[in-house]
Amino acid sequence: MVHWPRWRPDCTARQTGACTRREDAMVNRIPTLRQRRLGAELRRMREQAGFGGSHLARLLGVTPALVTQMENGKTGISVERLREIAAACMCANEPLIDALADTVMGNDKGAWWEEYRGSLSENFLEVAEIESHARAISLYTMAFIPGLLQTEAYTSAIFGRSYPPLPRHSVELRTAFRMQRQHILRSGDLPYSAYIHEAALRMQFSGAKVQAEQLGALITASEQPNISVQVVLFDVDMIPLPNENFTYLEGPVQELDTVQADSGVGNFLFDAPAHTARFRSLLAQIDSAALPVDESRDFIRSIKKDMESKYV
Known part of the structure; x- marks a missing residue:
């Protein structure tokens, strides 16, 4: 399915x-x-x-x-x-x-995301629901900084670039929802591994200043004990991937793992054993190709410095 x-x-x-x-x-x-x-x-x-x-x-x-x-x-x-x-x-x-x-x-009645039912599509609510029950999260992204690590200004800039353009109140609603999703990382209990392509680090959605601030927040987040951030460089010889961005969410047992993949037409969820095994294999290959954590943090600092030079 x-x-x-x-x-x-x-x-x-x-x-x-x-x-x-x-x-x-x-x-x-x-x-x-x-x-x-x-x-x-x-x-x-x-x-x-x-x-x-x-x-x-x-x-x-x-x-x-x-x-x-x-x-x-x-x-x-x-x-x-x-x-x-x-x-x-x-x-x-x-x-x-x-x-x-x-x-x-289990009973999610009264969960925080229910406040948004009727205001946001089911895709938004389902992402929050599945994240809240995950035992660990790993992801790969080429286009954006991961949603759970985004600054408010960066998130607002992304939604503000939607096409056709969204009304201002819709941008604000989506931004507030994404900021609230980030609460699951603040306790420090959820292991979170982000593999970020260099393209996402350099992509600007609202100028160099917003991007530099976002990179600074990413560096700070990467220093938390439950958060790992590793960079995949442009010159890495990668195998073709089925999606530019995907998230692997571990369940209480491997049979209940789920993969969420983003596309231009919405979110797709994969749970068949063959599919989840494929994405686990992809994550292992990405991990072997990515910079180590410390080198990744230094690399992000270098891009941040370059961004800052463009507006200082």
């Missing part, structure tokens, strides 16, 4: 009488990204057992429609139902089952 669809809730699960009280309570709730991911993992579990939806429904004593709804994220499930499905599908991966159980029990 590449990009999770957005589903509308319905009440079929309640009508079957097969759901527990917890499942009933979730029927009318708009599925979150994590709930849709849970459904995708249930589908993957069934397919690995070689079962069709109708066969699994017979094993569970429910209708095929309910199985489809659970796998599409339309209907929430209880931990008991999750373990029943795992047993029926002969899944012996206890760490994965436990991680999925935590997803079932």
Whole structure:
């Protein structure tokens, strides 16, 4: 699965009488990204057992429609139902089952990004949601300084360069949202590794002064114990990459890792094992080609000095 669809809730699960009280309570709730991911993992579990939806429904004593709804994220499930499905599908991966159980029990109701629902697109909210549950984040970027390390002026300049142009209030809203996303790094608990191409360090969106200030903030961030910044130079012989910018978000178990890739038409999410394995391999190759952390910091300082010479 590449990009999770957005589903509308319905009440079929309640009508079957097969759901527990917890499942009933979730029927009318708009599925979150994590709930849709849970459904995708249930589908993957069934397919690995070689079962069709109708066969699994017979094993569970429910209708095929309910199985489809659970796998599409339309209907929430209880931990008991999750373990029943795992047993029926002969899944012996206890760490994965436990991680999925935590997803079932998790509740993002009242999360800070919900304040922006109806004002920003789902793409923005999903990025914040998936970041908030990541155990570690690694990324590669060619075009921009990573969003979680951007200054407010730099972020505002990027959104201000959108085409067609955004209204001023939309630029301010997007900027405020990105600044609030950065809170996950301030505790120092989340490991964050950024591989930044030299092009992103030199790209200017609002003049040399804004860029120099951004590079200074990047240097400061790189000195935090949980943040690693490494530079990929222009003269590095790199393999072609599928995306200019991608982020690898580690889940509680490797099976729940996710890759978010940016493109000109929006965000794409990859969670199939073959896809995540590919991006892990790409990150390993990028890591081997990038400057070490200390040399990267010195290199960023040299570009910052060059930027400062243009406006001093």
